[in-house]
Amino acid sequence: MTRGARLRLLLALPAVALIFVFMVLPITNMVEMSFRTLGTTAPFGDSYTTGHYSRILSDGYYWQVLLRSLVTALLVTLLCLLVSYPIAWHMSKAHGFKAVMLYALIASPLMTGVLVRNFGWMIVTALNGPLNETLLGLGIIERPLRLLFTQGLVVLALVHVFVPFMVLPINNALRNIPPALVEASSSMGANRWQAFRDVILPLSFPGIYPGVILVFVLSIAAYVTPALLGGQMVSYMPTLIVAELNGTFRWPLGSALAIVLAVVTLICVAAFTLLTAKLMEKSRA
Amino acid sequence: MAAVEVRDLRKRYGSFLALDGVSLTAQTGQLVTLLGPSGCGKSTTLRCLAGFLDPDGGSISIDGSDILGVPANRRGFGVVFQNYALFPHMTVAGNIGYGLKLQKRPKTEMAERIADAMRLVRLQGLEDRYPRQISGGQQQRVALARALVLRPRLLLLDEPLANLDARLRDEVRWLIRDVQQESGITAFYVTHDQSEAMAMSDMVAVMKEGRVAQFATPREIYQKPVERYVADFTGEANFLSCTRVAPVAGGYDIEVAGAHLRVAGVPGIRDRAELLLRPEALSIAPDTGQALFQGRVEKLAFLGASQHCEVRLPDGGALKLAVQANRPVGVGDQAGIRIDSEHAWLMPEVRQ
Secondary structure, eight states: OOHHHHHHHHHHHHHHHHHIIIIIHHHHHHHHHHTBOOOSSSSSOSSBOSHHHHHHHHOHHHHHHHHHHHHHHHHHHHHHHHHHHHHHHHHHHOOHHHHHHHHHHHHGGGGSOHHHHHHHHHHHHSTTSHHHHHHHHTTSOSSOOOOTTSHHHHHHHHHHHHHHHHHHHHHHHHHTSOHHHHHHHHHTTOOHHHHIIIIIHHHTHHHHHHHHHHHHHHHHTOOHHHHHHSTTTOOOHHHHHHIIIIISOOHHHHHHHHHHHHHHHHHHHHHHHHHTHHHHHHHTO | OOOEEEEEEEEEETTEEEEEEEEEEEOTTOEEEEEOSTTSSHHHHHHHHHTSSOOSEEEEEETTEEOTTSOHHHHOEEEEOTTOOOOTTSOHHHHHHHHHHHTTOOHHHHHHHHHHHHHHTTOTTOTTOOGGGSOHHHHHHHHHHHHHTTOOSEEEEESTTTTSOHHHHHHHHHHHHHHHHHHTOEEEEEESOHHHHHHHOSEEEEEETTEEEEEEOHHHHHHSOSSHHHHHHTSOOEEEEOEEEEEETTEEEEEETTEEEEEEEOTTOOSOEEEEEOGGGEEEOSSGGGOSEEEEEEEEEEOSSEEEEEEEOTTSOEEEEEEETTSOOOTTOEEEEEEOGGGEEEEEOOOO
16 A cells, blocks of 8 residues: 555545444444334333334324425425525625625524524414514404414425525526526527526526435424424424434334435435436536 | 628726727628727627627617617527537537527428538537537537527627637638638627738728727738727837828828838828838848848747848837848848838827
């Protein structure tokens, strides 16, 4: 082994160690836990079973929760994309002070802690909160709106916090598109919509792709927002998993649910990657 | 087929006057070059023509009808960009066919016209490649084919050769000229390279600080420039201050370096003038009796067909001249220089 190769290995060591200790070990532990039997005096038993997986797969309730998590994550991702694209467009055209201000505004949802942000939503949307008070005061509504503890509010709050993850990569991609390409398309007869559809949108895909993956993965795994704003009536996969781990202390079942969620997420990401591979290959030039 | 008239075009960016009253014309089938250093307004003029930029004032008309209100996508002009501006996510055929696709042409017509355009610029066989998979010269041909396939009324080229190496530049330059003449299309060509402008153009507009300094044929621009700026920008030049200028029929009687000459020049010169002497207007005198200047050969470059020679004069000035290749000259030689007054040109002296 040359000196250079040894040095490279040495430099890689901290990262490898970190990933091993904080990712490989816990996941192995989790997988192992998911095959253990339930215990009566401890959170898990001594022998092994595949029973938790067959129970999850055969019980409609778990399917329903999984589906709710998936639909919510998809909806959040889609709304994030729709909200973020125009913002990213404006950002990509901004320079100097305006650009700095836009970056600060975009990053602002991330500057508050997760609890503060969600309690903020709770206060604002409460039955006698400022939003309802204002609407009542203005005479726009007659009875206070029930916003808190609805799935709609969960989606709204997740979109709010995940928009930066969509805006920033799309902004980057848009900045990389030479303005001459748009001029070229217009000289060939394209109107603004056609130039957007045929040139800008496909060429911004290298920004859309990471944005979509990031927001989807973050929202399907989000715990605090659904737990605080979704109320007691509906469960999402993360809230259900935490309930099994911390509430009923059925660690093997909770682990199995976590593994199912991770696998489903991975399948979604892989499917999206495969479906868009050709577009990605073309637009990356 | 299109005759173009640009009149008094104005454009201001903040305090910077990009176009300060640009006027130009192009007859049908002519190639008009906008020549000048960066910042002179040549690209701005082209962008106004293309419709990418709205001028603050002035007019642009084609065959008599004003086009300034017409958006770029309805002007029907072909544009070739400096960096080609090919769509990286489309194949060569996709790039060339994009405009036809927007026009919703039938498949067979599209295929035919794409094939024709590719033959025109000698690109056959590259239909399915992506822009990043072909060379710079090939990319420039795609850009040209893409601009021509829609049979535009006007072809606009913005420094199309700037990013090519010298050999390719020559090749693509002739291709552009051939294709332009063959199709009889009116074209505007922006460049900062005077040899490109001279070789290709029917008319050249030398631009300076947002204005057209001179608009004439390449020959006239080179031989009869209206001011020193134009002469400087269009080739090697020597300038000599003249004393005593007297207008006579068809020219001027002047005194330069103690000698009396009769030369042609810009009409209307009153007092201060300088004489333009291109390197080929000077020669080394066989015997010193015919020489106007005496100097020492300081630099010599053998160029094959001729030699480029720089002679230092006793008063400190220097003259550049072209010497026949077979004439024996050496650095350090004393040389007598004479003026071929047929090739001299008198211009008003610019007061600094």
